[in-house]
Amino acid sequence: MTNTPLLQAKSLTKKFGTLKANDSVDLVVQPGEIHALLGENGAGKSTLVKMLYGALQPTSGQIYWKGQEVHLADPAQARTLGVGMVFQHFSLFDSLNVVENIALALPKGTKIGPLAKRVEEVSHDYGLPLKADNLVADLSVGERQRIEIVRCLLQNPELIIMDEPTSVLTPQEADLLFQTLERLSKEGRSILYISHRLEEVQKMCDTATILRHGKLVEHCNPANETAASLARLMVGSSVKAVERSKPDVSAAPVRLKLQKLSLPPASPFAVPLSDISLSVKGGEVVAIAGVAGNGQSELFDALSGERDTPADAIIINEIESGHKGVTARRSLGAAFVPEERLGHAAVPDLPLSENVILTRHGSDKPLKSGLFLQRNHAGELGIRISEAFDVRKGAPDPNAGSLSGGNLQKFVVGREIDRGPTLLVVSQPTWGVDAGAAALIRQALLDLARQGAAVVVISQDLDEIFEIADRIAVINKGELSKAEPVEDMSLEKIGLLMGGVHGAEPETIPASKGQEAYNAD
Amino acid sequence: MQIELQKRALPSSLMTWLSPALAITLTVLTGALMFGMLGFNPAQALYVYFIAPLLDSWSLQELVVKAAPLVLIGVGLSICYRSNNWNIGAEGQFTMGAILGSILPVVFYQWESPLTFPLMVALGALGGALFGAIPALLKNKFGANEILTSLMLTYVALLTLDYLVRGPWKNPEGFNFPESRLFSDAALAPSLIADSRMHIGALFAVIAVIAIFILFSRTLKGFEIRVLGATPRAGNFAGFSKERMILFAFMTSGALAGIAGIIEVAGPIGQLTPTISPGYGFTAIIVAFLGRLNPIGILFAGLLLALSYLGGEAAQIELGISEKTSKAFQGILLFYILACDTLIHYHVKFVSSKKKEAV
């Protein structure tokens, strides 16, 4: 191409302390193109785009906008130039309504009244319907993303940066998003699209820039690559595929049984669980798919015993456990790994040896003698877990908070598997960890199941689910669909069970008949 | 000029111990400046305030007498603050302990036995614990903010004491002074050394320090306290009950404050009066923080803050500096501690604003 690039970054470097999050990265975005930015978790994608949006200041390097060098002091300046951003962890305010959220990103002097009208117009125009006075807290994740996109569009940007936009959407919602993106690109706007989903990138994007460990690896045309070759560029080596065999569970005992489990919402904006029934046998992996915020964390809390339920709603190893606490359930052979590593699964400011005590003080008798803790034993367990699960650490017994995401996740999963549980409930086992750690964790989950344990995986990552699940159920608005064998499931089917498109306009898709409308397509 | 913070990978253990020293130094410097501005010779004033009380045995004993309640309350508060329960009503629990413990020598004054004093201590602990349980229960049952309720209850306790010594418990032979009858010998705290003011309270304080030290470092309960305080969600996941911890923390610290209260009236004072504490319950908050919420640290911090009381009295007598300066000092000290604690978790950098713009 001979025309001036819309945006060009030359040898951008960003250091946090001694860590180089970006190491002289170059990037060229042409007008009207959809440009993919690929890389593993922790490769430096977010750091790069935050610099392009003025939210972080580069340590060195230059940014050119339409050929002119620019210094972006803050996001407001980037927005004035014509850069818009849709964040991965949305930058929304739950207690404010849609139009207030949007006003906050627009220049001073924007009047709320007229803005509300424009928001509704623009959002309908792009097929992303929104109501101006809805409270954000009441909206689904997909609708929240719409606010971000509409907020961005109202600034009439020439470059839109999107950080992992499809990771929170149903497959149907993702398709809608792709249509919107295509339309934006036809209007001459450029899109910088961050993702680690390779099929998506191949389908959508004109060019791709790949980062690894903060460094630029390659500029390429995704159409000329295969998913496998892209993956190799991202990871740097090929990742071992998970090995699995089909289990025979006909004679296996039922290890977890949920009978009409219901739970009222804990806070005004939380999701209630209603009538959830499920039965999981030893030897199998059952995955629970669903879009974030549909009751997954409530379900996890009910299963782990962090919230109380009727006694007969949850049966662990044939014992009614709904009213039992976490420690009692662990003593029955159950183990749990919550979604949040820091602050839920582990205490950041305590060493690994004490984090071992956290979940095992009740079930591992040798950890305690009388009133007193046996710290030596805890330390030995910490070492054993670290070795078995390849936890890489800088000190013999470092604080949990100092480990990288992948290593800490290997530790918290390992801490539970090391106990030899007969039931493991794990939420988002590989969220935000690198490919190597993800493969190790998934294999460990499968191996545990094949040794006779029942494994329940709550995950939003459909690729992961298809990789390890024997049966799949879908949670939507606090209700759980029937768990079907993985052979009978497809992306489309799961997407519909996830609720298809949330918050669509009633005239296009009647809420109650959403499924039929889609089936008719 | 701007200050930028950068999180340390690990909390600095050097700074953990250096920060209180730095805070004390800054307080002393500020004190010198303050004395200078008030027209006193700073060196002389500081000497009278902080050095002279350490040089004779009477004031050394007095130091221990004043430090004992501060340490007792302070170690109790460390349980609360480490478990993220903001009990600021220790002054009230101290008072209630004193009141309940005084039932024996005031109401049943004829009963004198070797058991009198031990029973008074037990009642004092009970009074403090029960009074401490109120904010805990209100927090558990209704979610009422414990900071506000525990403080409001302090006023209630102080008014109760005022009512008792002016009303039903007024000494019938006391010429209508607002005081209870004098405690009998059996109800007085035994001296540690014959004929000295150093009474058994100091021993209690040391025992409490050791017990709480073991609790924190060796037991599952201590682990529970730390986990629930740092990350309640992880504590819940570990199977620890937040509600029970709230009650435990408030009742334990209430009991310790109650013991401090009854020993104070059975020791140095010897009867109930409308004012039995020069703000020990609030000063102990400073003691707890200055001691890093660590029992051993609290022992030293208690001695230091006791020194500030003694120094304040000495400075008033010898130099005519207002005794009120000691309260101001205590406040300034706490401010400096909290400021210096930033160094434990962060690198502090000074950045000129101009340079930042240019980047």
Add this chain to the structure above:
Amino acid sequence: MEILEAILITIVTASTPLLLAALGELVVERSGVLNLGVEGMMIMGAVCAFAVSLTTGNPYLGLVAGMLGGVVMSILFGFLTLTLVSNQVATGLALTLLGLGLSGMVGEGFVGTPGVKLAPLPIPGLVELPVIGRALFGQDPLFYLSVVLTIGTTWFLFKSRAGLIVRAVGENHGSAHALGYSVIKVRYLAVMFGGLCAGLAGAYLSLVYTSLWIENMTAGRGWIALALVVFASWLPKRLIIGAYLFGTVSILQFHAQGAGIGIPSQLLSALPYLATILALVFISRNRAVARANTPACLGLAFVPDR
């Protein structure tokens, strides 16, 4: 009738300092900062106002000094909690202890000296109204200011862009930062407004309520103001109800003591504190309601990554 009028007047004077202090704290908390040092800022406001009005003879200069006293204290708090990210609860306690200590020291020379009273500013005509005339229209300027401030704060928080930003910062400081707002700057301003209001409230005590300096004369009013913010679920208009409810309780107990109705005076004196506890229990009991308006980032430290 005259007794009723007198009671109404005293209720207004007892409620105004609570309302002023609570209004400031409400804005502070809306920005996500919990400043427990209201008592300390208030007492510094009281002593500064008293000292300056006495030495200059001008109560308005005293008023300015009271505000400055509160603001300087609040900047100290801001420096620790916002710049040095110290624990907000502990720092608030420190601010209170510091304020009580310093004010005792500064005010020692003034104990027992009659001060300068801020004269009432009757509104012609309206003040003649029966019963409520003198209570509502014959008051000092600070009372009128408290009413204007309440309305102004409601408008500011819910109708102005700046107020929207304050709420946004208190709700989600990470997002506000990502959108390019300076969380620290917004919070400093809010904290300083809180200091100004607390200073005014303190000045009211030493210039209007008693026109004397008494050590610890705030007597827990700063803490009651904090409870009022919770009671009002962070809405300024509800603050009026709360403040006047408490003003009424404290005045009625005062009159009951005067009338000598045979209840121990200490029990009556304890009523406002017991009422505070009751009010907290009442409002916190329904957790859903209590939480709905709670700023989500209340009390949380914020360190921007750079």
